[in-house]
Amino acid sequence: MSALQENTALKAYNTFGIDVKARYFSEILTEEGLIEMLQSDLIHSQSLLVLGGGSNVLFTQNFDGLVLKIGIPGISAVANGDEVLVTAGAGVVWNDFVNYCVSHGYAGVENLSLIPGTVGAAPVQNIGAYGVELKDVFHSCKAFEIATAQSRVFNFGDCGFAYRDSVFKTTLKGRYIISSVTFKLSTKANINTQYGAIQDELRKRNILQPGIADIATVVAQIRVSKLPDPSTIGNAGSFFKNPVISKDQFEKVYHDHPLVVNYPLADGKVKLAAGWLIEACGFKGVIAGQTGTWKNQALVLVNHGHATGQEVYSFSEQIIAAVDAKFGVKLEREVNIL
Numbered sequence: 001m002s003a004l005q006e007n008t009a010l011k012a013y014n015t016f017g018i019d020v021k022a023r024y025f026s027e028i029l030t031e032e033g034l035i036e037m038l039q040s041d042l043i044h045s046q047s048l049l050v051l052g053g054g055s056n057v058l059f060t061q062n063f064d065g066l067v068l069k070i071g072i073p074g075i076s077a078v079a080n081g082d083e084v085l086v087t088a089g090a091g092v093v094w095n096d097f098v099n100y101c102v103s104h105g106y107a108g109v110e111n112l113s114l115i116p117g118t119v120g121a122a123p124v125q126n127i128g129a130y131g132v133e134l135k136d137v138f139h140s141c142k143a144f145e146i147a148t149a150q151s152r153v154f155n156f157g158d159c160g161f162a163y164r165d166s167v168f169k170t171t172l173k174g175r176y177i178i179s180s181v182t183f184k185l186s187t188k189a190n191i192n193t194q195y196g197a198i199q200d201e202l203r204k205r206n207i208l209q210p211g212i213a214d215i216a217t218v219v220a221q222i223r224v225s226k227l228p229d230p231s232t233i234g235n236a237g238s239f240f241k242n243p244v245i246s247k248d249q250f251e252k253v254y255h256d257h258p259l260v261v262n263y264p265l266a267d268g269k270v271k272l273a274a275g276w277l278i279e280a281c282g283f284k285g286v287i288a289g290q291t292g293t294w295k296n297q298a299l300v301l302v303n304h305g306h307a308t309g310q311e312v313y314s315f316s317e318q319i320i321a322a323v324d325a326k327f328g329v330k331l332e333r334e335v336n337i338l
């Protein structure tokens with residue numbers, strides 16, 4: 001088991017860069033280390049927080065319990081015809097995994113370039129961007145039950161994937177720790193350029209027949225132009241989810257605000273662009289003390305250097321209230337508040 005630390009600063013372990021401490025902290029580098037930890041008395045006597053890249057949390061206070069940073073490394077691939085099953089340790093940095101796949105010609109995750117976080121966290125909220133979600137390439141994952149230290153393989157159907165959601169966030173929340181994820185990729189690229197911004201960027205670069213490396217480059221370029229780099233400006237990507245509302249409610253919103261960016265869903269409901277709603281309330285690029293919204297994407301809250309989690313949280317409450325007052329739509333946070 002990796003060394004157990006006490007009173008550990010978490011600033012480097014959350015992309016928001018919030019300066020809080022954990023009572024106990026340990027980095028897990030192997031499955032054996034994980035089992036040993038799960039069999040220890042400590043874990044069962046403390047509140048537990050499992051961290052991957054710390055890219056989806058907002059700490060509003062010190063964490064009075066045990067933080068496990070999952071750092072299990074390694075990537076391996078098994079090809080069978082055009083299909084390739086690629087398994088990555090939960091601690092592999094997501095973008096390193098994408099780069100590995102792109103450089104080996106394994107198609108499927110190129111649209112998910114440059115998403116912050118780790119492989120093990122990716123299924124938890126079914127990460128997605130630019131027309132692709134993790135569930136589109138997910139094969140299975142291996143996880144350990146916290147209560148028993150027993151391992152279990154979760155196949156696609158076990159995971160209950162939905163928009164930014166899975167059983168790991170809902171029915172099985174806090175019960176399992178993912179140690180590795182296996183992806184079903186292909187050596188035959190099925191290029192996905194449905195997202196307008198990708199098409200625009202390819203056209204600008206005069207790329208008529210893009211390969212997966214082109215898509216990865218273009219997606220990374222779009223992200224860099226819209227989203228702040230957490231290594232210089234603390235943030236956790238989209239702070240809110242895009243709200244999904246009923247058709248009736250949408251009709252009311254649309255009647256008063258015909259420009260509202262919306263995506264009709266198969267079940268008749270309508271998803272709205274939260275960034276648009278927030279911008280329409282005058283919140284894009286707003287600086288509020290040490291926090292604010294990003295200048296190019298109002299859905300992203302930022303830490304201008306010394307924000308406290310409380311400050312960011314209060315600001316997010318103001319945004320929720322403003323959007324509710326103007327549109328009658330209640331935004332939900334995507335980021336986990338601790």
Ligand code: EPU
Nearest residue numbers: 129130131237238240241242261273275276279297298299
């Ligand atoms: N928009 C505005 N103002 C803004 C931001 C967006 O008017 O300040 C409008 C845009 O013009 C566009 C629409 O809203 O018409 C959607 O914007 P964008 O393409 O930037 O995507 P998003 O819906 O805001 C989602 C994901 C992102 C992901 C992008 C691209 C969620 C909560 N967010 O954002 O994911 O990168 O699509 O696929 O679903 C993340 O989860 O951390 C994240 C960054």
